[in-house]
Amino acid sequence: MMPSLKELAELTGRRYDELSSFEADQEVTAGGLRLKGHVKFRKPRSVVVEYEEYQNPFEEFEIKVSGGPEFSGDDLVNSRVIYEGKTTWIHLLNKGTAYKKQGKRLGSPFTGVDIVGQLGFLPDLVRDFLLKGEGEGEIDGRPVDRIGIKPKSSRRSLFLKDEVFNLDRAELAIDRELGLPLKITYYPGQEEQLRYPASQGGPVFVEYSDFEIDELGRKDFQFDPSKVDKVFEENLVSVEEFEEEFPVSVPFSDLRDKGYQPARDEISVNVDRDNERAFSSLVFIESGEDGGRPSSSIQILAGNFLSREMSRHRSFLSEGGEEVEWEGVTGRLVDRGETVKEQLPEELEREIYEVGWQKDESFYYLLGQGVGRDKLVEIAGSFLQ
Numbered sequence: 001m002m003p004s005l006k007e008l009a010e011l012t013g014r015r016y017d018e019l020s021s022f023e024a025d026q027e028v029t030a031g032g033l034r035l036k037g038h039v040k041f042r043k044p045r046s047v048v049v050e051y052e053e054y055q056n057p058f059e060e061f062e063i064k065v066s067g068g069p070e071f072s073g074d075d076l077v078n079s080r081v082i083y084e085g086k087t088t089w090i091h092l093l094n095k096g097t098a099y100k101k102q103g104k105r106l107g108s109p110f111t112g113v114d115i116v117g118q119l120g121f122l123p124d125l126v127r128d129f130l131l132k133g134e135g136e137g138e139i140d141g142r143p144v145d146r147i148g149i150k151p152k153s154s155r156r157s158l159f160l161k162d163e164v165f166n167l168d169r170a171e172l173a174i175d176r177e178l179g180l181p182l183k184i185t186y187y188p189g190q191e192e193q194l195r196y197p198a199s200q201g202g203p204v205f206v207e208y209s210d211f212e213i214d215e216l217g218r219k220d221f222q223f224d225p226s227k228v229d230k231v232f233e234e235n236l237v238s239v240e241e242f243e244e245e246f247p248v249s250v251p252f253s254d255l256r257d258k259g260y261q262p263a264r265d266e267i268s269v270n271v272d273r274d275n276e277r278a279f280s281s282l283v284f285i286e287s288g289e290d291g292g293r294p295s296s297s298i299q300i301l302a303g304n305f306l307s308r309e310m311s312r313h314r315s316f317l318s319e320g321g322e323e324v325e326w327e328g329v330t331g332r333l334v335d336r337g338e339t340v341k342e343q344l345p346e347e348l349e350r351e352i353y354e355v356g357w358q359k360d361e362s363f364y365y366l367l368g369q370g371v372g373r374d375k376l377v378e379i380a381g382s383f384l385q
Contacts, residue, residue: 005131005132005133005147006126006131008147009125009126009147010125010126011179012172012181013122013124013125013126014179015179016119016120016122016123016179016180019213019214020042020043020214021040021041021042021214022040022041022212022213022216023038023039023215023216024038024209024210024211024212025037025039025209025210026039026116026206027206027207028204028205029205029207030202031202032055032057033055033109034053034055035051035053035054035108035109036051036052036053036054037051037052037053037054038050038052039116040117040216040220041117041119042216042220042221044085045083046083046085046221047081047082047083047106047116047117047221048080048081048083049081049106049116049117050080051073051076051079051081051107052077053077054073054107055073056073058109059072059109061340063312063316064336064339065336065340065352066299066352066367067312067313067354067365068309068312070307070308070309071090072308075092075308078093078094078095079091079092079093080093081106081107082221082222083104083105083106084223086102086103087100087101087103088100088102088103088104088105088106089101089223089225091223095230095308096229097229097230097231097232098228098230099231099233099234099270100231100233100234101234102234102236110204115206119180122180122181125147125149128151128152128153129149129150129151129152130150130151131148131149132147132148133146133147133148134146134171139175139182139183139207140182140209142175142182143175143176143177144174144176144182144183145173145176146171146172146173146174147174148169148171149169149172150169151167167186167187167188167189168187168189170184170185170186170187171185175211178211178213180211181206182207182208182209183205183206183207183208184205184206185203185204186203186204187203188204230275230277231274232271232272232277232279232305233273234268234269234270235270235271236267236268236269237267238265238266238267239252239262239265242267242269245269246269247276247277247303247304247362248302248303248363249383250282250302250383251385254382255284255379255382258286258379258382259286260284260285260286260298261284261285261286262282262283263285264283267280267282268281270307276304277304277305278303278305279301279302279303279304279306279307279310280302280303281301281309283297283298283299283300284297284298284300285297286370295370296368296370296371297368297369297371298366298368298369298376298379299366299367299369300364300366301313301363301364301367302362302363302364303362303363304361304362304363306363310363314356314363314365316334316336316354317333317334317354318332320339321333321334321335322334324355324380326380326384327384329357329359329384331355331356331357331380332355332356332357333353333373333376333377334353334354334355335352335353335373336353337350337351340352351368351369351370351372351373352367352369353367353368353371353372353373353376354366354368355368355376355377355380357380359384364380364383366379366380366383
């Protein structure tokens with residue numbers, strides 16, 4: 001006798017409850033976006049992901065506008081990412097470099113949605129969702145039962161769980177033998193489309209294959225930094241600590257005199273203590289009238305080491321723009337706004353300039369949004385006094 005829809009959902013939840021770990025190939029597609037890799041998961045929270053393919057059609061635009069994310073898709077394809085429950089190791093395999101980051105940093109392009117290796121919503125199917133039978137089928141020759149789900153509360157996160165983003169509906173294709181999904185089709189709520197531009201208004205497909213259950217141990221989720229040449233650990237420090245310990249100078253007082261304040265009370269600093277190298281990304285904002293919405297901002301990348309993000313900025317500046325000089329130091333300035341003006345909607349059109357230079361072993365890149373060319377060059381000059 002075939003189980004009822006409720007029984008099938010309960011069986012799926014119990015199957016997840018019973019396992020302690022799994023590994024599988026995972027593929028995510030949404031419009032022009034495509035992620036493919038091997039994922040390992042161990043309860044309660046440990047995850048390892050090794051990307052084989054990472055195509056994000058909006059990354060090229062993001063790189064033109066602002067330099068892009070800290071780690072691009074190309075970086076992630078040549079990396080091993082290990083989340084240990086509180087911190088994440090990102091090991092760039094072909095660079096001999098590893099980064100220890102606070103929190104969960106799996107490289108997913110879906111902001112605020114935990115989609116990589118995430119099946120933790122399965123035990124709550126009956127409690128949290130309205131269920132609808134969608135029939136039977138096959139995926140790669142394996143029989144599946146299809147269940148449509150619609151959240152009783154539309155605000156969810158952690159990929160179909162908790163409260164962050166809006167879910168319209170989803171469909172699960174449950175492997176009849178394994179009791180786990182081989183495919184999840186997720187339909188974002190209409191108001192969420194701005195957060196999912198890659199889907200182009202369509203669904204997000206998450207597919208699993210080649211599951212291995214309960215064959216992983218603690219060692220599969222550990223990382224040994226002693227075998228890597230350069231190891232950077234991320235720390236959050238106060239402005240005072242930053243000024244005392246960071247190896248290159250940032251003129252906080254001059255920036256304040258020009259009307260700019262740090263956007264946050266704490267600053268993220270990445271430090272390789274063995275090799276005495278460090279880099280940081282800081283954001284300063286200029287408040288509008290009466291302390292209202294910021295009228296302009298400056299992102300500062302600085303350090304005595306060229307991170308992956310800083311290397312992209314250097315390449316972008318070297319390919320275009322113009323030379324600028326301050327008392328014997330030569331840098332380059334580029335109009336990023338001009339390179340993307342045809343792609344920016346009118347409400348986002350504003351001046352976007354970047355200036356960068358190297359002095360001895362110090363590297364600086366200043367990206368100004370809503371900051372004029374001459375003003376940005378003047379601000380850059382205060383770094384060289």
